[in-house]
Amino acid sequence: MLIVLIGLAAWFVRRIRRGPVDQTFSLASAICIVAVPFAVAGMSALRFLGVSALILVPILGMGVTRLGRRARTWAQHLPDLSALKEPALRWTSARSWRIVLSLVAALLLPFAFWLGPVNHAVPEELAAIKALPSGCRLFTTASIAGPTILVRPDVPVWYDGRADYFGHARLLEAAAYSYKGAATSAPPGATCVVLPAIGQSASLPLATARMIADPAWTLLGLYNRFDVWVRTA
Numbered sequence: 603m604l605i606v607l608i609g610l611a612a613w614f615v616r617r618i619r620r621g622p623v624d625q626t627f628s629l630a631s632a633i634c635i636v637a638v639p640f641a642v643a644g645m646s647a648l649r650f651l652g653v654s655a656l657i658l659v660p661i662l663g664m665g666v667t668r669l670g671r672r673a674r675t676w677a678q679h680l681p682d683l684s685a686l687k688e689p690a691l692r693w694t695s696a697r698s699w700r701i702v703l704s705l706v707a708a709l710l711l712p713f714a715f716w717l718g719p720v721n722h723a724v725p726e727e728l729a730a731i732k733a734l735p736s737g738c739r740l741f742t743t744a745s746i747a748g749p750t751i752l753v754r755p756d757v758p759v760w761y762d763g764r765a766d767y768f769g770h771a772r773l774l775e776a777a778a779y780s781y782k783g784a785a786t787s788a789p790p791g792a793t794c795v796v797l798p799a800i801g802q803s804a805s806l807p808l809a810t811a812r813m814i815a816d817p818a819w820t821l822l823g824l825y826n827r828f829d830v831w832v833r834t835a
Contacts, residue, residue, distance in 0.1 A: 603641050603651055606658065610634060630661050637661075670694065725749040730796050730828035731757075738794035738832065743780065743804070746796050746828070760789050780806050787816040788833075795819065795831040802827055 614634075617627050637657035644651030677690035692698050725731075727746050731753050734740065740750060744763025751759060765773045778784045787809075788795050795813060798804045810829065813819050818835040 603644060603654065607638065607641055610638075610661070626664060630664065633657060633661055725753075726826055727796065727828055728753065728826075730825035730830050733822060733825050733830050734794050734796070735832060739792050740794050740796065741779070741788045741792040742796040743798070743806070744776075745804070746798075750796075757794070760792055780809055782808070784812070787812040787819060793833045795829075797829050797831075799824060799827045799829050 614627075614631075617623060623631075637654045640650045640654035640657065644654055673690075674694040677687065677694045680687040680690060727749055731746070731750050734750075734754060734757050736756050738757055739760065740747070740757050741760045742750065744761065747759040747762035750757055751762060761768055761772055761776045775789065779789060797806055797810055797813070800807060800810055813821075813829075813831050818833055819831045820834045822830040822832050824830075
């Protein structure tokens with residue numbers, strides 16, 4: 603995003619120096635008024651970078667179109683006897699790229715469909731979430747808390763990743779329980795815990811070790827690579 607912002611700034615400076623602005627410049631300016639603040643905010647909060655990138659897509663389209671036109675002009679000015687002229691004209695035409703992009707889409711769409719709505723229609727934490735006792739107060743990671751809110755509205759979560767809702771102090775407290783040393787195995791008031799099992803990339807070894815060592819907690823079971831604990835004392 604830094605490279606994109608630098609490129610946009612350089613483009614704006616060149617256009618302003620040329621003289622009167624045109625409609626393309628006006629449209630790009632309107633887009634950047636929204637996209638650039640999101641990009642700057644993304645330097646401290648990663649979630650804003652995706653928003654900025656999506657907003658900047660029309661500018662990317664304009665840039666690719668401009669490059670395509672320049673490439674087409676270059677191909678047309680090649681000498682007739684040049685061996686590059688025929689392939690250059692072919693690959694700077696819209697027809698060739700329509701064929702290529704159609705083939706790429708035909709090859710990738712089945713995989714996108716399988717990895718998206720088919721394979722991810724059910725969260726992998728579902729079995730662990732369904733095993734939770736009704737009404738228990740859950741401590742877990744932010745990624746597990748989200749599906750829990752949807753699937754088990756009877757199970758209140760201690761934290762679900764929304765720092766703007768829970769506050770900065772809760773964010774730091776969640777990090778302490780998950781990644782650092784904490785005074786207790788789980789936050790006060792929690793009566794059930796779901797953690798990724800040891801060996802996974804998302805596992806929390808310190809948090810799991812505290813749960814194992816605390817006699818007040820009992821392992822209910824391992825459900826699809828997720829440990830479910832309940833408080834018994």
